[in-house]
Amino acid sequence: MALGERKEAILKIIVNEYIAGAMPIASKDIAYNYNLKVSPATVRNDVAYLEEQDYVMRPHPSAGTMPTDKAYRHYVETLSWDVELPPIEQDLLYELLREAKEETEQWLKLAAVLLARFVRNVAVITLPKAPQCRFKRLDLVALQDFVALLILVLYEARVRQKILSFNKRITQDDLTMLANKLNSVYAGMTNSEILAKKTEFSPEERQVTACVVDTMATEDKLEHGKPFLEGLHLMLSQPEFAQNPRMLSLLELLEEGDWLGNIPRPELDKRELRIIIGKENPDEALQDLSLIIAEYGIPDKARGIVGVVGPKRMDYARAISSVNCLSSLLTESVAEYI
Amino acid sequence: MALGERKEAILKIIVNEYIAGAMPIASKDIAYNYNLKVSPATVRNDVAYLEEQDYVMRPHPSAGTMPTDKAYRHYVETLSWDVELPPIEQDLLYELLREAKEETEQWLKLAAVLLARFVRNVAVITLPKAPQCRFKRLDLVALQDFVALLILVLYEARVRQKILSFNKRITQDDLTMLANKLNSVYAGMTNSEILAKKTEFSPEERQVTACVVDTMATEDKLEHGKPFLEGLHLMLSQPEFAQNPRMLSLLELLEEGDWLGNIPRPELDKRELRIIIGKENPDEALQDLSLIIAEYGIPDKARGIVGVVGPKRMDYARAISSVNCLSSLLTESVAEYI
DNA sequence: TTTAGCAGTCACAGAAGGAGAGTGCTAAAT
DNA sequence: ATTTAGCACTCTCCTTCTGTGACTGCTAAA
Numbered sequence: 001m002a003l004g005e006r007k008e009a010i011l012k013i014i015v016n017e018y019i020a021g022a023m024p025i026a027s028k029d030i031a032y033n034y035n036l037k038v039s040p041a042t043v044r045n046d047v048a049y050l051e052e053q054d055y056v057m058r059p060h061p062s063a064g065t066m067p068t069d070k071a072y073r074h075y076v077e078t079l080s081w082d083v084e085l086p087p088i089e090q091d092l093l094y095e096l097l098r099e100a101k102e103e104t105e106q107w108l109k110l111a112a113v114l115l116a117r118f119v120r121n122v123a124v125i126t127l128p129k130a131p132q133c134r135f136k137r138l139d140l141v142a143l144q145d146f147v148a149l150l151i152l153v154l155y156e157a158r159v160r161q162k163i164l165s166f167n168k169r170i171t172q173d174d175l176t177m178l179a180n181k182l183n184s185v186y187a188g189m190t191n192s193e194i195l196a197k198k199t200e201f202s203p204e205e206r207q208v209t210a211c212v213v214d215t216m217a218t219e220d221k222l223e224h225g226k227p228f229l230e231g232l233h234l235m236l237s238q239p240e241f242a243q244n245p246r247m248l249s250l251l252e253l254l255e256e257g258d259w260l261g262n263i264p265r266p267e268l269d270k271r272e273l274r275i276i277i278g279k280e281n282p283d284e285a286l287q288d289l290s291l292i293i294a295e296y297g298i299p300d301k302a303r304g305i306v307g308v309v310g311p312k313r314m315d316y317a318r319a320i321s322s323v324n325c326l327s328s329l330l331t332e333s334v335a336e337y338i
Numbered sequence: 339m340a341l342g343e344r345k346e347a348i349l350k351i352i353v354n355e356y357i358a359g360a361m362p363i364a365s366k367d368i369a370y371n372y373n374l375k376v377s378p379a380t381v382r383n384d385v386a387y388l389e390e391q392d393y394v395m396r397p398h399p400s401a402g403t404m405p406t407d408k409a410y411r412h413y414v415e416t417l418s419w420d421v422e423l424p425p426i427e428q429d430l431l432y433e434l435l436r437e438a439k440e441e442t443e444q445w446l447k448l449a450a451v452l453l454a455r456f457v458r459n460v461a462v463i464t465l466p467k468a469p470q471c472r473f474k475r476l477d478l479v480a481l482q483d484f485v486a487l488l489i490l491v492l493y494e495a496r497v498r499q500k501i502l503s504f505n506k507r508i509t510q511d512d513l514t515m516l517a518n519k520l521n522s523v524y525a526g527m528t529n530s531e532i533l534a535k536k537t538e539f540s541p542e543e544r545q546v547t548a549c550v551v552d553t554m555a556t557e558d559k560l561e562h563g564k565p566f567l568e569g570l571h572l573m574l575s576q577p578e579f580a581q582n583p584r585m586l587s588l589l590e591l592l593e594e595g596d597w598l599g600n601i602p603r604p605e606l607d608k609r610e611l612r613i614i615i616g617k618e619n620p621d622e623a624l625q626d627l628s629l630i631i632a633e634y635g636i637p638d639k640a641r642g643i644v645g646v647v648g649p650k651r652m653d654y655a656r657a658i659s660s661v662n663c664l665s666s667l668l669t670e671s672v673a674e675y676i
Numbered sequence: 677t678t679t680a681g682c683a684g685t686c687a688c689a690g691a692a693g694g695a696g697a698g699t700g701c702t703a704a705a706t
Numbered sequence: 707a708t709t710t711a712g713c714a715c716t717c718t719c720c721t722t723c724t725g726t727g728a729c730t731g732c733t734a735a736a
Binding site for chain 4 (some may be wrong): 061062
């Protein structure tokens with residue numbers, strides 16, 4: 001299955017050139033610009049072989065060649081995945097993120113914006129999430145005579161809020177006592193443990209509990225935390241999106257759909273970084289794109305996804321190193337407040 | 339300045355037809371399809387006058403006419419702004435929104451999604467916000483030995499969270515006591531009142547106070563709450579966005595920029611609904627579009643913006659009635675938990 | 677003031693042609 | 707067996723040209 005040294009080199013040139021210019025590559029250019037010591041005719045022979053093996057294709061018979069999915073796959077396989085961003089850029093990222101560190105959710109959004117700018121494509125980051133959420137604490141704030149705000153804090157510093165309407169007038173003091181009681185009973189519990197707990201409760205306590213259980217159940221059902229999606233305009237300004245229809249269906253998918261759910265998840269424990277190229281993607285609207293995704297966080301505690309979405313013709317080395325770098329930064333930060 | 343009855347009618351037909359079809363309208367079609375009892379030649383004379391007065395223009399000399407900004411302006415001025423959505427649709431909106439009512443922020447997002455679908459354009463809704471925020475309550479949750487989560491609740495049920503790192507080990511009990519103290523001292527205060535308050539404080543208390551002050555100052559500085567922007571793909575699938583460049587600069591503006599800041603704000607007290615057409619917009623990238631925005635909420639307490647962004651050629655009647663309806667629904671809901 | 681009639685203008689679509697890019701093939705050279 | 711030069715061939719792309727159809731603007735009569 002080996003291609004031979006020169007064919008390998010030529011394939012790499014084709015992929016690199018296409019990534020850089022989004023135009024089919026001519027054999028002449030390969031031969032002359034890369035100092036291969038062979039004539040264009042020889043290159044043509046090799047390229048013909050690559051075409052036969054489905055590594056490259058032509059938009060029309062008398063055009064140059066462009067890589068197929070198989071070529072990209074081959075390309076990333078032979079790429080060193082351990083590349084790192086230049087230290088200067090790593091520091092830059094680190095500095096930019098450090099300032100906003102105490103902002104929790106906003107922090108992740110900022111991270112997504114920065115990642116998007118770094119790779120000039122769409123960045124996606126989900127909130128970290130435990131497989132089973134655990135009750136940390138709740139607080140009740142009186143809003144009106146019959147209405148209160150429930151603030152539910154789960155482990156991993158996740159905060160959820162709900163409005164509650166009671167059937168009787170209730171003061172902030174009542175609410176505080178109620179919160180204290182539930183806090184001492186439910187501390188550290190999972191949802192099923194809370195459900196199993198049988199304690200003597202007042203109607204209000206039962207109502208709050210129901211709301212907590214409900215909220216936690218919703219959390220547990222979600223496969224991912226809320227995704228931050230940034231840099232759409234960066235990706236869509238690439239030449240492959242010159243005609244609209246493509247762009248629109250994509251926009252719709254990314255904006256509305258739960259496309260992340262369909263994507264095979266990389267596994268954190270294995271330090272895995274997953275690359276999904278074109279047709280490898282289960283989602284049809286994504287089959288012209290490549291995804292690079294990694295997990296961050298702490299296994300069994302809190303895991304989120306960080307990734308890049310872009311045309312197949314993307315700078316894989318840069319995307320990989322950026323995702324890796326961000327994944328480390330995010331993991332670090334999650335560890336700090338888990 | 340009056341146009342005369344027939345010219346008025348013809349102008350209205352042109353706007354309506356162009357809204358429906360996005361194509362220049364021919365005088366023949368106007369005369370025959372609308373039963374005007376005059377010949378196309380007469381219509382042509384009138385249209386020539388309208389063109390002279392800058393109400394209509396032609397993409398090229400031998401084409402039909404399409405409305406100018408001035409025509410749209412005239413059109414909406416003569417439109418009845420008090421139109422309401424059909425009751426069935428109002429009920430639908432109401433029902434769809436009722437289910438998720440306790441979710442606060444998510445609720446507004448859903449409202450934006452629904453509005454976008456109703457008008458098949460971009461919907462924007464900002465979180466309600468008071469001119470001066472007031473401290474309602476805070477809670478401190480121990481995350482690690484030196485790290486705590488500060489949950490700050492402001493009036494209007496706005497919740498903000500921050501991570502705090504202390505210099506000494508601190509337990510949940512310490513934190514609870516600290517929170518109780520600050521809660522009793524700061525209840526109901528604005529930021530400047532908190533700053534003016536001179537009480538004997540421990541270093542930790544001072545640190546938390548500083549964080550609270552900082553967060554509230556940031557809130558006060560923002561002119562709008564976080565905007566929810568939905569339905570981009572709906573708007574961008576309209577024919578006016580067939581070529582990309584236009585679409586991209588727009589996408590960038592909406593995604594990144596603080597375009598809302600530049601827009602003259604409608605005033606709630608006057609039950610105002612503001613319509614901004616094309617060139618009337620200060621933002622250049624929005625000058626092909628129309629905005630319809632209203633405020634919702636309660637004057638001096640909590641106000642947010644609800645609006646629609648779309649091509650100038652949009653269904654104004656529907657957009658206006660939808661925004662009106664949503665503005666009422668949102669105002670109602672804000673009143674419930676202020 | 678309105679209308680019919682008609683010449684005139686312009687966009688658009690399709691055909692035709694030329695230029696250029698790049699290949700595939702063949703036959704000779706290494 | 708591999709590499710190379712040379713050349714005919716193919717196909718896209720751009721430009722030009724032309725005919726058609728859609729509308730108008732104007733004029734002169736109703």
